[in-house]
Amino acid sequence: MTSSKDVASYAGVSQTTVSRVLNSPEKVNQKTLNKVKRAMEELNYRPNSIARSLVNKKTRSIALLSGPLHNPFFVETTTSIVNYAKAKGFNINVHFENFGDNMSIYEDVLNHQVDGIILSSILYEDPVYKELQKLDIPFMMFNRKHREKGNYVEMDNFQAGRLATQHLINLNHKNIVWLGGPLTMSTFKGRYDGFKQVSNEYGMDVNDNHIFITDTSKQDIFEKTSHIMSRKHRPTAIFAGTDSIAIYVIDFLIQKGYRVPEDISVIGVDNVELSRHHSFQLTTVGIIDETNLGQIAIEKLIDLINLREAYNTSEFVQETVKTKLYNRSTTKLI
Amino acid sequence: MTSSKDVASYAGVSQTTVSRVLNSPEKVNQKTLNKVKRAMEELNYRPNSIARSLVNKKTRSIALLSGPLHNPFFVETTTSIVNYAKAKGFNINVHFENFGDNMSIYEDVLNHQVDGIILSSILYEDPVYKELQKLDIPFMMFNRKHREKGNYVEMDNFQAGRLATQHLINLNHKNIVWLGGPLTMSTFKGRYDGFKQVSNEYGMDVNDNHIFITDTSKQDIFEKTSHIMSRKHRPTAIFAGTDSIAIYVIDFLIQKGYRVPEDISVIGVDNVELSRHHSFQLTTVGIIDETNLGQIAIEKLIDLINLREAYNTSEFVQETVKTKLYNRSTTKLI
DNA sequence: TAGTAAAATGAATACGTAAACAAAAATTTA
DNA sequence: TAAATTTTTGTTTACGTATTCATTTTACTA
Numbered sequence: 131m132t133s134s135k136d137v138a139s140y141a142g143v144s145q146t147t148v149s150r151v152l153n154s155p156e157k158v159n160q161k162t163l164n165k166v167k168r169a170m171e172e173l174n175y176r177p178n179s180i181a182r183s184l185v186n187k188k189t190r191s192i193a194l195l196s197g198p199l200h201n202p203f204f205v206e207t208t209t210s211i212v213n214y215a216k217a218k219g220f221n222i223n224v225h226f227e228n229f230g231d232n233m234s235i236y237e238d239v240l241n242h243q244v245d246g247i248i249l250s251s252i253l254y255e256d257p258v259y260k261e262l263q264k265l266d267i268p269f270m271m272f273n274r275k276h277r278e279k280g281n282y283v284e285m286d287n288f289q290a291g292r293l294a295t296q297h298l299i300n301l302n303h304k305n306i307v308w309l310g311g312p313l314t315m316s317t318f319k320g321r322y323d324g325f326k327q328v329s330n331e332y333g334m335d336v337n338d339n340h341i342f343i344t345d346t347s348k349q350d351i352f353e354k355t356s357h358i359m360s361r362k363h364r365p366t367a368i369f370a371g372t373d374s375i376a377i378y379v380i381d382f383l384i385q386k387g388y389r390v391p392e393d394i395s396v397i398g399v400d401n402v403e404l405s406r407h408h409s410f411q412l413t414t415v416g417i418i419d420e421t422n423l424g425q426i427a428i429e430k431l432i433d434l435i436n437l438r439e440a441y442n443t444s445e446f447v448q449e450t451v452k453t454k455l456y457n458r459s460t461t462k463l464i
Numbered sequence: 465m466t467s468s469k470d471v472a473s474y475a476g477v478s479q480t481t482v483s484r485v486l487n488s489p490e491k492v493n494q495k496t497l498n499k500v501k502r503a504m505e506e507l508n509y510r511p512n513s514i515a516r517s518l519v520n521k522k523t524r525s526i527a528l529l530s531g532p533l534h535n536p537f538f539v540e541t542t543t544s545i546v547n548y549a550k551a552k553g554f555n556i557n558v559h560f561e562n563f564g565d566n567m568s569i570y571e572d573v574l575n576h577q578v579d580g581i582i583l584s585s586i587l588y589e590d591p592v593y594k595e596l597q598k599l600d601i602p603f604m605m606f607n608r609k610h611r612e613k614g615n616y617v618e619m620d621n622f623q624a625g626r627l628a629t630q631h632l633i634n635l636n637h638k639n640i641v642w643l644g645g646p647l648t649m650s651t652f653k654g655r656y657d658g659f660k661q662v663s664n665e666y667g668m669d670v671n672d673n674h675i676f677i678t679d680t681s682k683q684d685i686f687e688k689t690s691h692i693m694s695r696k697h698r699p700t701a702i703f704a705g706t707d708s709i710a711i712y713v714i715d716f717l718i719q720k721g722y723r724v725p726e727d728i729s730v731i732g733v734d735n736v737e738l739s740r741h742h743s744f745q746l747t748t749v750g751i752i753d754e755t756n757l758g759q760i761a762i763e764k765l766i767d768l769i770n771l772r773e774a775y776n777t778s779e780f781v782q783e784t785v786k787t788k789l790y791n792r793s794t795t796k797l798i
Numbered sequence: 799t800a801g802t803a804a805a806a807t808g809a810a811t812a813c814g815t816a817a818a819c820a821a822a823a824a825t826t827t828a
Numbered sequence: 829t830a831a832a833t834t835t836t837t838g839t840t841t842a843c844g845t846a847t848t849c850a851t852t853t854t855a856c857t858a
Contacts, residue, residue: 133843133845134844134845135844135845144808145846146808146846146847149845149846149847150806150846152845152846153847157805157807158807159805159806159807162807176574177575177844177845178518178577178843178844179576179577180514180518180577180843181845182845183514183845184515184518184812184844184845185812185813185847186845186846187813191557191576199533199542199543200543205533205539208558209533212558212559221557221572221576222558223556223557223558225550226546238550238555241511242513242525243512243513243514264508266465380743384743403534408715409714409719409744410743467813467814468814468815477837478838479814479838480816480837480838480839480840481836481837481838483816483817484816486815486816487815493835493836511814511815512813512814515813515814515815515843516815518813518816518845519816
C-alpha cells in the first residue's frame, strides 16, 4: 500500500504538504497542489484511515446492538440506521442481541474503537449500562430504555398499551388476552401496564388467565396461542405486545383454520412496515411520525457525537414519542 | 483514555513489558505479570485497537455489502454473517445496496480499512469488480456472481430454474408466467434460463406474454401481478424469481380475494426461513444444505483471510451449491 | 530597493502499540 | 566460583497520518 510518504517523495515535496493537500488544500500553492494530486492519482494513493483515526481520535464508526432481524421492527430500524449513518459519513458495526447477554457483546464493541453506540436491546435493569457509562462514549438507547435513563428514544409504551386496549373495548371486547414478552423489557412493561390500567377502568378482571408471557420465539408463541384457543372461555381478542408477535399469532391462527378477525381479533404494537404489506392488514398502534425510532435515535446520536467533538459538551436526549392507533383489518366489532 | 505507557509507569515497568503481558505472557516473569495485570485492572486499561491495527495491518473487520432487508433472504444471510464473524472475532460493517450503485459504497468501504469484503449485490458486469480487485483484499461474492468469476458461493440457479419449472409441468401446468428481476443479475439470469430450457423441452412457447421483469419492489410486483391476472389467457401458475417476489405476489393475490393454490399456483426460489413461518407454506426451490449461502460464504471468506495472513497465499473459492424442491402448499395439480 | 508582511513549505513530534535488538539479571554448568 | 546459558526486561524504532513550530520563499509597501 502506498503511503503519504511515497506520494511526497514521488512529487518531490514533504509528507506535510501531502497531508495539507488532503486537509487544507487552500493553504498550498496551486502548482504544487496539482503536482501532488497527480502523484496521488498515479500511485493510486488512499489515505490510511487507521492512521488517521489514531491521531484524530475518531473512527467515524458506530456500533449498533440490535434485536434480531426476524422481528420486522428491527429490519426497519437497522435499515434506517445504516443508511442514515452512511449519509453522514459513519460506518455501522452491527451486532445482534444474544439472549439478553449483552456483556459479551459489550466486550466486542469495546475492543473495536467506535465514536458512539446505539442499542435497542437493553433490559430495564441491565448491568451493561454502567459499563457503557464508564466508556465515556456517547450511547443512545432506542425502543427499550434503562432504569437509569441516559439517552433514549422510545415510544410512549404506556399510552400504546392504553390505546390498543381502549380500541378493543370500543369494539365491545370484554375477554381480552395480553400476549407479550418479558416484563424486564421496558417496552413490554409499559404496554402491559397500559393494558391493565384501561382494563381496570372498565372493571375488567386481569388475572393469570389473561396474561401470557412468551420468550418471543415463534415456537413459544405458537404454543401459547394454541393453549389460548383451546380454553373453554376463549377470548374474543388478543392484544399482542409487538407486531412481530401479532404476525406469528395470526399466521398460527390461519394455519389452524381460524379466521381473523371473524373468529378472533388481533392487535399489535409497533406499526411495522410489514403490517401493511401482508396478506392481512394488521391493526396496530405506533408512533405518530412517519419515521421509525431507529431513525430518530441515530439522528440524535450523530448530533451528540458532533456536539461533543465541536464543543466537548454533552446533553441528554430523552424522547418519548406519542402514539396513535392504526386501525386496519384484524380487529372487528362484536 | 489510559494507554499502555500509563500502565507501564504505574506498574514501574517498560511499555514493552506491558505489551508482552498482552501478547506473550509466557515470556514475562510471574511476579511482574501479576503486578502489570493489577495495574491494568486498577487503571481500567483497554488496549487501543486502532493503534494495534496500525502496526499489525489488520483490523479484524469485514465489510458486508448486502441486498435490502425487506427481502427475507438477506435477513437470513446478514444474521448468519454477523453472528459467525463475531464468533470468529470479526466485526461486520454493514452497507446496503443502493439501486445498483455499488461504486459509491465502494468508496465507503475503501475508506475504512477492512480485512475482507463480502458482497451479495454485484451485477454480472459490475465495474466495481475490477476496483475491488485492485484493492488486494480478499473479497467474496455470494448469491450473485460476476462474469469474471473471482470468489463466489452461489446456488445452482440454472438447476433451480429447471426444478421449479419441471415441478409445475409435473402438476400439469401449461400456461406458466415467469416473474423475476433484472437479468443483469446472475441469479435471475440462471433461473430464467432454466425456466426457458425446460419449457422448450416440453414444446411450450416462451414469449413476451410469459416473461415479466420487475425491479423487485412491492409496487412494481403488485402492478405486474395485477396485469397478469387481468389477462384473458390467465396463467395457471406463476414462477417467481425469488421467494421474496413470491411472497409479494401471494400477498397481493390474497388481498384481491384469489386463493392460492386453488386459483393459481405460485412457486419461488431461495427457501427462505420465512416461507415456512407464513400463514401460507410456500413451495420453493433452495439449496440442499441446512444452512444458507451467506453462512457458507462468510466461512470461506474468513478462511481466505486467515490463509492469507498465515501463508500469504491465496486460492479461489468457487462453489455452486446444488438445489432441491421444497414441495409445500402453494402449488397444486390441475 | 530595502524592509516588512504574508504565503508556502518542511522538520520534528505525537498518537498507542508491537517487535527487533540490546542489555541485564537469574540460572545452570563445569 | 567463574563461565556459559537462559530468562527477563528495557531501548529504540516503525506503522501512517496530522499538527506545531521554524524556515524559506513570495508579494507588498514606502
